[in-house]
Amino acid sequence: xxxxxxxGAGVMGLAAAWQAVRDGHEVDLVEAAPEAGGMAAHFDFxxxxxxxxxxxxxxxxxxxxxxLRELGLEDRLQWxxxxxxxxxxGRLHPWGNPFALLQLPNAPLLSKLRYGLLAFVSTxxxxxxxxxxxxxxxxxxxxxxxDAYRRFWKTLLEFKFYEYADNIxxxxxxxxxxxxxRSRSSIMHEQLGYIEGxxxxxxxxxVHAIESGGGRIHLGSPVQxxxxxxxxxTGAETSARHFPADFVISTxxxxxxxxxxxxxxxxxxxxxxxxxxxxxxxVIYKLRRPVTEHFWVNISVPDLTIPGVVELTNLRSxxxxxxxxxxxxxxxxxxxxxxxxxxxxxxxxxCLLRLNPDLTSADILATRVARLRFGQPVCEPGFAAKIxxxxxxxxxxxxxxxxxYYPEDRGIAESVRLGRSMSxxxxxxxxxxxxxxKPSTRMETSV
Numbered sequence: 001x002x003x004x005x006x007x008g009a010g011v012m013g014l015a016a017a018w019q020a021v022r023d024g025h026e027v028d029l030v031e032a033a034p035e036a037g038g039m040a041a042h043f044d045f046x047x048x049x050x051x052x053x054x055x056x057x058x059x060x061x062x063x064x065x066x067x068l069r070e071l072g073l074e075d076r077l078q079w080x081x082x083x084x085x086x087x088x089x090g091r092l093h094p095w096g097n098p099f100a101l102l103q104l105p106n107a108p109l110l111s112k113l114r115y116g117l118l119a120f121v122s123t124x125x126x127x128x129x130x131x132x133x134x135x136x137x138x139x140x141x142x143x144x145x146x147d148a149y150r151r152f153w154k155t156l157l158e159f160k161f162y163e164y165a166d167n168i169x170x171x172x173x174x175x176x177x178x179x180x181x182r183s184r185s186s187i188m189h190e191q192l193g194y195i196e197g198x199x200x201x202x203x204x205x206x207v208h209a210i211e212s213g214g215g216r217i218h219l220g221s222p223v224q225x226x227x228x229x230x231x232x233x234t235g236a237e238t239s240a241r242h243f244p245a246d247f248v249i250s251t252x253x254x255x256x257x258x259x260x261x262x263x264x265x266x267x268x269x270x271x272x273x274x275x276x277x278x279x280x281x282x283v284i285y286k287l288r289r290p291v292t293e294h295f296w297v298n299i300s301v302p303d304l305t306i307p308g309v310v311e312l313t314n315l316r317s318x319x320x321x322x323x324x325x326x327x328x329x330x331x332x333x334x335x336x337x338x339x340x341x342x343x344x345x346x347x348x349x350x351c352l353l354r355l356n357p358d359l360t361s362a363d364i365l366a367t368r369v370a371r372l373r374f375g376q377p378v379c380e381p382g383f384a385a386k387i388x389x390x391x392x393x394x395x396x397x398x399x400x401x402x403x404x405y406y407p408e409d410r411g412i413a414e415s416v417r418l419g420r421s422m423s424x425x426x427x428x429x430x431x432x433x434x435x436x437x438k439p440s441t442r443m444e445t446s447v
Contacts, residue, residue: 001026002426005236005245007223010038011199011412012400013251014206015067015419020249021213023428028243029215030236032222036207039372040199040412045323046286046366049200053282053370054310054325056295057193058183061413063420068195071205076196081189082315085297085355087304088151092292092355097188111148118143122174123181128407131171133381139170155300156307160329161278164378171407172379179409192295194316199412226250226397228263233396249422250399253277253374257399264392271388275403279332280375283348286366287322290314291356304351305336321365326351332373341369376410377403390422398422 004020006013009031017029035041039053057064057077068074084096086104094100101112118140131139136157141149157165185191195201207217221238226248228234235244252260255277258269295314299306310325326348330337336344345367353359380386383406390400400422405414 002246003235003244004028004247004249004423004426005030005243006249006251007226007236008038008251009033009036009217009219010251011040011203011206011415012402012419013038013249014203014210015416016249016251016423017210017215017217018067018206018213019420019423020426021210021215023423023426025247025423025426027210027213027215028245029210029217030221030223030238030243031217031219034220036217036219037199037203039375039410040203042198042200042203043368043370045284045368046321048286048319048321048323049198050284050312050319050323050368051199052284052368053280053372053375054312054327055194055199055412056315057195057412058179059191059193060179060182061193061411063417064413067416068202071202071209073195073201073205076201077193078196079191079193080315080317081185082192082295083190083293085292085294086300087297087355088300090301090354092297095294095298096190099188107151108147111145111151114144115148115152119177119181122177125174125178128171128174131174132169132384132407134170135166135381136168136170136173137166139173151300155302156298159299159305160307160376161378162330162334164276164278164380167380169379169381169383169407172383172409175407176409192315196318198316202412223252223260225259226261226263228394228397231263231394233394245396247396247426248398249419250397251401251419253401254377254399254403255374261392261394261397261399263394268388268393271386272399274386276378277374277403278329278376278378279337279371279373281328281330281337281344281372282370283326283328283344284368284370285322285324285326285345285349285352285364287324287359288363288365289359290322291324291352291359297355299351301354304354306348306351309351309355324352329376337371341367344369377401377406379403379406383407390418391425398425 002025004025004027006017006029017027020027042049086093086095223236226236233248254272254275257272297309299308312323313319390398402410408414
């Protein structure tokens with residue numbers, strides 16, 4: 001069997017390790033953090049197990065469904081009718097269906113019709129090549145007009161991408177519209193899924209399956225550098241030991257790659273360095289009562305510097321108190337990325353008060369702030385040509401992270417798909433031939 005080393009125990013790395021174990025390889029999985037899961041990892045939030053960064057399942061997340069079946073977790077996937085809200089002009093409005101769109105006040109009918117047409121066509125579109133070299137801003141204005149772009153899209157893009165907002169790929173935006181648009185039980189009703197117990201249920205099952213199959217998981221083991229010889233990978237070095245390997249799969253963020261793999265050709269290092277990322281901060285509240293009835297609320301108000309609010313408990317109904325995420329996306333060079341937790345929590349709660357003025361500070365049961373420096377790749381027009389191949393020039397070394405899903409956005413299903421694909425490209429172990437017993441040539445005689 002081949003010795004396979006997987007770097008990174010997020011969902012992609014876990015899926016890669018699980019597939020390699022299933023294929024009969026000898027597997028080691030190394031992770032810098034003290035726990036597996038990556039962006040899907042949980043923490044104890046005042047007695048509830050909660051993801052640091054929220055997740056949900058859509059009806060087209062087929063790689064997730066296949067993995068859950070293999071792990072015996074198919075019955076843990078639950079579906080729930082969810083809804084969206086839209087906060088604009090100082091009011092919270094229902095959103096996400098044709099009736100809500102037509103009822104939205106203070107917006108020209110033509111802008112609403114053109115917005116609805118873009119959503120309808122995007123949901124049914126299957127090809128993206130013609131969108132690859134166009135910006136989302138230009139594409140949306142071409143379909144919806146300047147007024148609809150300003151009302152429905154401008155602040156969402158600006159408070160997620162800041163200085164990059166005008167130069168985000170139309171193909172990337174299209175896949176986000178399509179994924180949510182296809183997760184509906186009817187034209188009027190959105191339907192999203194969740195795994196009972198959250199993403200930790202899947203993480204724990206993958207860890208158990210890998211170890212039960214003979215794989216070894218090493219937490220708290222950051223890789224210092226990948227080793228090679230004669231242009232072939234030989235393993236990786238951590239502070240504790242060297243892990244020999246015939247094949248290495250790296251799932252760590254691309255900004256770490258150039259330093260982690262010193263023997264890569266310089267032009268390849270520059271390709272990884274050229275991929276821009278922005279950070280994400282999730283400000284999380286546990287509240288005595290809900291903020292809204294919606295799973296998510298898009299916000300289009302210039303003085304609220306967030307793209308939206310996610311109320312997890314309007315999806316995961318088994319949690320008693322209301323769990324609310326406010327995601328702040330921004331380049332890590334912005335001053336706000338280094339704000340103290342208390343300052344972010346105060347500003348975030350001010351946002352929630354705008355959505356629900358009846359809330360008071362007495363409703364806050366617990367808070368948490370989670371930060372990630374490389375939370376979202378910046379996918380500009382032409383991004384597909386910018387992504388290096390998964391197979392590097394070093395034989396036996398594959399490298400990918402969340403930007404390799406493009407034009408799909410980050411998500412568990414894409415992590416599972418790509419992680420398993422990398423492991424499946426490793427040659428399967430050759431079966432050991434059974435010894436051949438030649439028939440005897442002696443003549444037996446009886447007495």
